[in-house]
Amino acid sequence: MITTILFDVDGVFLSEERCFDASALSVWELLHSSDYLGLSGERFSTALEERDIRRIRKLVFAHDDTLNFVKNRGINSNWDMVFMTTAHQLLHLLQKLMPTHEETVRKLLHQGIGREELQQIGHIVREEGISFAPDYTLFVPDFSSTKAEKQAVIRHLNVLAEEWFGVKTEMFSRDHPLWELGRTVYQEWYLGDAYFEQSEGSRPQTPGKKGFLENEIPLAEPDEIRALLRDLRSRGIRLGIGTGRPRLETDVPFQVFGFSEYFHPKHVATASEVLKAEDAFPEKSPLGKPQPYTYMKALLGTEVPDRRVIETPLPLENGKEVLIVGDSVADYMAAQSMGCRFAATLTGLSGKEARSKFEHLQADYICDDVLQLRHVLL
Known part of the structure; x- marks a missing residue:
């Protein structure tokens, strides 16, 4: 009974659609906004039409293949999804930097990556004219090599770092400053300015977001x-x-x-x-x-x-x-x-x-x- x-x-x-939309927009902002990494190729704006949101979500989550993959592995948190997707693209970008900035890359993989470090990486990319366009379709192939489930899937990023750079690190976890940064950006998108201040007790880093909370x-x-x-x-x-x-x-x-x-x-x-x-x-x-x-x-x-x-x-x-x-x-x-x-x-x-x-x-x-x-x- x-x-x-x-x-x-x-x-x-x-x-869950609006949660996934906010997750995709968060990854997009972390990679393309000048407040963070500032990659070229996408013009960042908080004033988005519905068609813009649909396009960004299809791009970031590879027509939802990434979402299906992580949910089938037991990942249920949108904050985790933002972190994993962003960190995965960062690892691919660091591969491009490794030949000429090995010391910097190794330092970043040891100390962690927050907002200042994202801006540092973005500065190097722009100053040296390094060509990099995120390829979100690589997520599922790169993670398919592990059978890990639950939170262990996140730690596969550490495995990739060791395989690709020869650096043993434990930085890719929920203790990583990038995880908290992604959580905050997600909250900005999902809550909008007014509710964000009410919830977080601070003003958003990037104001002007309408939020989805009242459009469930x-x-x-x-x-x-x-x-x-x-x-x-x-x-x-x-x-x-x-x-x-x-x-x-x-x-x-x-x-x-x-x-x-x-x-x-x-x-x-x-x-x-x-x-x-x-x-x-x-x-x-x-x-x-x-x-x-x-x-x-x-x-x-x-x-x-x-x-x-x-x-x-x-x-x-x-x-x-x-x-x-x-x-x-x-x-x-x-x-x-x-x-x-x-x-x-x-x-x-x-x-x-x-x-x-x-x-x-x-x-x-x-x-x-x-x-x-x-x-x-x-």
Whole structure:
């Protein structure tokens, strides 16, 4: 008997499309804006039409081949996607610099790359007229040589650095300054100026971005989703959220669509809670999906100390009473770790094509959309 349902947000209630758009724009900005690397070939601007956004996303994520690849490997964070895609292109650029700037390249690979280092690299490229155009189609071939999953996929960048430069480094991780830089740029694009200041407590580095937060796309009619949540609650089922979105990015659209009232605030866990826990327990990092922390925090309650959440023995004794609803392999992996049931929704990036993947993984339920839970549970 199912007593608790924990939902992901993107790919279940809300479309991931705008998250992916913001991710692509972040990579594009980091590589082409004069505030960062400043590569030629693209004129950077924050005033973009929809057709511009579509073109940039197709370019940066190679017609979504890159997104499909990383999600199938268990990477669920848009911040991770920005970091991996940007760092991969940087490694290819450093290959061009290596013959004439070996000492500089080796130093960068040892000390890390932040905003100042990006500008330093860009200055060398422009001053010396070095020709470099990002080739995003190389991502999947370069990462296909590893069978790594989850956060280990990110560390494959360190393997590439050693293979290509003979430099042993551990700089390509979530502790890398470039990761935090990508996170900040993503937040600027996704939130827009006003919400960014509210969320981050500072002004954006590059103002003028409208943001996507108030233009979310629900994956079913909001009134039908509300009816489903109401009926589940009437059966005595406790409802929670475990999402890779930060708190603000969860609260705003849920309030707009009227979903918030069906979830107890103490059972809504977001990336904001993940970041706090990682700061408190760096030795346990990373804690984001596919690690089970997000769903465990939602299950136990946000008032429960993080140490207890992290150290709760898994799989759970009563795990089969808990259903996790998500669209990604990362959600499935988290459910497996917890010993919970899993319902896959086919409203994520791959759409209906994801059915065969979840059939192979033997998901407990596979639903065309979240509304089909009604037929499964009610």
